[in-house]
Amino acid sequence: MLKLTLKDGSVREVENGQSAADIIKGIGAGLFKAACCVKINGEVKDLRTIIDNDCEFEVMTFDSLDGKKTFWHTASHILAQAVKRLFPEAKLAIGPAIDTGFYYDFDVEKPFSADELLKIEAEMKKIVKEGIALEQFEMSPADAIAYLKEQGEPYKVELCEEHADKGEPISFYKQGDFTDLCAGPHLLSTAPVKAFKLLSCTGAYWRGNEKNKMLTRIYAVAFPKASELEEHLKKLEEAKLRDHNKLGRELEYFTTVDYVGQGLPILLPKGTRVIQLLQRWIEDEEQKRGCLLTKTPLMAKRDLYRISGHWDHYLDGMFVLGDPTDETKECFALRPMTCPFQYQVYLNRQRSYRDLPMRLTETSTLFRNEDSGEMHGLIRVRQFTISEGHYILRPDQLEEEFKGCLELAKYCLDTVGLLEDCTFRFSQWDPANPKNKYEGTKEQWEEAQRVMGQILDHLGVEYTVGIDEAAFYGPKLDIQYKNVFGKEDTLVTIQIDMLLAEKFGMYYIDKDGQKKLPYIIHRTSLGCYERTLAYMIEHFAGVMPLWLAPEQVRLLPIGEQHVEYAQKLADRLTSLGMRVTVDSRDDNIGPKIKASRLERIPYTFIIGDKEFFQVLKP
Numbered sequence: 126m127l128k129l130t131l132k133d134g135s136v137r138e139v140e141n142g143q144s145a146a147d148i149i150k151g152i153g154a155g156l157f158k159a160a161c162c163v164k165i166n167g168e169v170k171d172l173r174t175i176i177d178n179d180c181e182f183e184v185m186t187f188d189s190l191d192g193k194k195t196f197w198h199t200a201s202h203i204l205a206q207a208v209k210r211l212f213p214e215a216k217l218a219i220g221p222a223i224d225t226g227f228y229y230d231f232d233v234e235k236p237f238s239a240d241e242l243l244k245i246e247a248e249m250k251k252i253v254k255e256g257i258a259l260e261q262f263e264m265s266p267a268d269a270i271a272y273l274k275e276q277g278e279p280y281k282v283e284l285c286e287e288h289a290d291k292g293e294p295i296s297f298y299k300q301g302d303f304t305d306l307c308a309g310p311h312l313l314s315t316a317p318v319k320a321f322k323l324l325s326c327t328g329a330y331w332r333g334n335e336k337n338k339m340l341t342r343i344y345a346v347a348f349p350k351a352s353e354l355e356e357h358l359k360k361l362e363e364a365k366l367r368d369h370n371k372l373g374r375e376l377e378y379f380t381t382v383d384y385v386g387q388g389l390p391i392l393l394p395k396g397t398r399v400i401q402l403l404q405r406w407i408e409d410e411e412q413k414r415g416c417l418l419t420k421t422p423l424m425a426k427r428d429l430y431r432i433s434g435h436w437d438h439y440l441d442g443m444f445v446l447g448d449p450t451d452e453t454k455e456c457f458a459l460r461p462m463t464c465p466f467q468y469q470v471y472l473n474r475q476r477s478y479r480d481l482p483m484r485l486t487e488t489s490t491l492f493r494n495e496d497s498g499e500m501h502g503l504i505r506v507r508q509f510t511i512s513e514g515h516y517i518l519r520p521d522q523l524e525e526e527f528k529g530c531l532e533l534a535k536y537c538l539d540t541v542g543l544l545e546d547c548t549f550r551f552s553q554w555d556p557a558n559p560k561n562k563y564e565g566t567k568e569q570w571e572e573a574q575r576v577m578g579q580i581l582d583h584l585g586v587e588y589t590v591g592i593d594e595a596a597f598y599g600p601k602l603d604i605q606y607k608n609v610f611g612k613e614d615t616l617v618t619i620q621i622d623m624l625l626a627e628k629f630g631m632y633y634i635d636k637d638g639q640k641k642l643p644y645i646i647h648r649t650s651l652g653c654y655e656r657t658l659a660y661m662i663e664h665f666a667g668v669m670p671l672w673l674a675p676e677q678v679r680l681l682p683i684g685e686q687h688v689e690y691a692q693k694l695a696d697r698l699t700s701l702g703m704r705v706t707v708d709s710r711d712d713n714i715g716p717k718i719k720a721s722r723l724e725r726i727p728y729t730f731i732i733g734d735k736e737f738f739q740v741l742k743p
């Protein structure tokens with residue numbers, strides 16, 4: 126008999142060699158019906174997994190993200206099966222679950238029309254009704270590649286060939302007439318995917334790389350019950366009204382222009398004003414906390430990035446000016462981070478223990494060559510401005526300074542109204558990462574993560590752990606935020622770095638006269654300005670808090686004879702530092718009020734014969 130420790134701490138004895146599904150059936154029929162996957166010793170596994178060891182055993186239902194993702198991934202196979210039934214010539218690319226549902230990429234002659242999407246939905250309904258069982262099987266890499274070639278699936282062949290190097294068997298899932306290369310986990314059958322909706326059909330480059338072919342991506346979402354889907358779609362409609370990518374454009378905060386480039390937003394006067402106000406405030410706050418402002422170049426020769434490790438670990442993420450392979454000519458790159466530049470300020474002369482901590486900060490424009498498929502309004506961009514700090518300190522100052530950074534970030538996020546919806550993630554390296562993404566030794570990483578974990582526990586920070594989310598030089602505390610559609614991104618990050626100081630020879634002379642290496646904290650205080658603005662537009666549905674509103678007050682004179690008074694009043698308010706306009710168009714008051722409301726002006730005053738009075742807040 127095996128001992129399974131369940132989530133509530135109770136221990137259950139089961140016979141050796143049963144599948145997880147059978148064990149759950151034994152626990153209860155209701156739980157079996159709801160189960161999507163299991164966690165065995167903390168690792169997400171398929172319900173088909175045979176249990177042959179004592180373990181911690183947790184059943185994941187649709188209520189958990191892991192359960193949802195298994196459910197959605199199965200739904201994505203149903204989508205692909207329906208497409209293959211209706212459009213046999215369609216080639217399959219990838220179809221993962223994401224945080225907000227799932228998608229599948231197809232190579233088809235032309236994108237699916239609205240009518241075709243309805244047909245696909247109808248076919249999916251049939252597949253769910255058929256209640257087809259999903260079976261998992263494996264093939265050797267050579268057989269798998271031969272099979273996929275025979276099936277005429279070039280994208281799957283490409284994926285399979287990459288896995289083949291590992292020499293491990295290749296996993297497939299089959300449901301009736303449809304088979305997909307897939308690591309799982311999956312539901313046992315198509316039957317539970319009762320309610321779903323195809324949300325949109327867009328273009329997406331194969332592997333997010335614009336050098337590759339443009340594929341057709343269908344985004345969708347699925348639920349066990351129709352009522353849950355309805356509720357979700359209703360929320361989605363509400364979210365659309367707040368979506369900064371729509372509202373921010375309508376309110377003229379920003380725009381994008383095709384021939385300027387993706388991920389390169391043009392900030393219009395309103396958006397620029399908000400960012401200016403945020404920036405002045407942040408720079409003052411940082412100064413109050415003993416920070417020294419620097420201004421360093423936006424690009425450097427590759428020699429700098431070679432020392433910092435960016436050239437080895439981050440080249441794909443950088444915009445390179447010149448031929449990176451030609452060593453006979455100078456080659457530059459736009460900066461993706463400020464660190465190696467700011468270190469030169471510290472290195473300007475010999476430092477002693479008395480100079481530390483040295484808190485350097487910069488309002489810094491950065492460039493990152495993100496995949497074009499990732500671009501989204503002001504949230505995912507290729508050029509952004511961020512208040513980036515590097516604190517160079519003695520080991521004994523680490524906890525105190527980390528605390529200061531965390532307090533600053535919390536204060537800033539609280540002030541702009543975003544803190545209460547933030548979550549914290551302790552982002553760690555992945556010791557098994559095959560991509561060789563990280564600098565430093567196992568011992569250095571373990572030490573940095575131990576120290577950071579200890580500090581977080583001391584400070585009582587509640588966090589989740591993100592494996593393989595660290596920076597290449599150290600672990601991070603990431604402050605995460607979700608946009609209106611539930612997609613999560615990092616807003617603020619605080620990182621502990623025990624590696625880069627050595628690379629740059631940043632020694633200081635300690636009390637005992639010895640040369641020692643400092644620790645470095647990399648931190649942002651508010652997060653990048655563009656992203657913060659996007660989240661604020663969504664959070665406040667376009668009605669900025671008064672202190673940040675690009676236009677705080679609008680005066681609406683009723684008749685021509687009131688314009689002069691309105692203008693005088695505007696001048697007076699402007700001289701007091703308020704941002705005021707007068708709407709003196711020759712028009713009725715009705716449309717003027719409507720315009721003011723639509724533009725989310727915090728205060729609108731109507732000015733007539735007798736008096737002026739506040740009419741509305743948006």
Ligand SMILES: [Zn+2]
Pocket residue numbers: 198202220305306307308309
């Ligand atoms: Zn799959």
Ligand SMILES: [Zn+2]
Pocket residue numbers: 462463464515647648
């Ligand atoms: Zn940095």
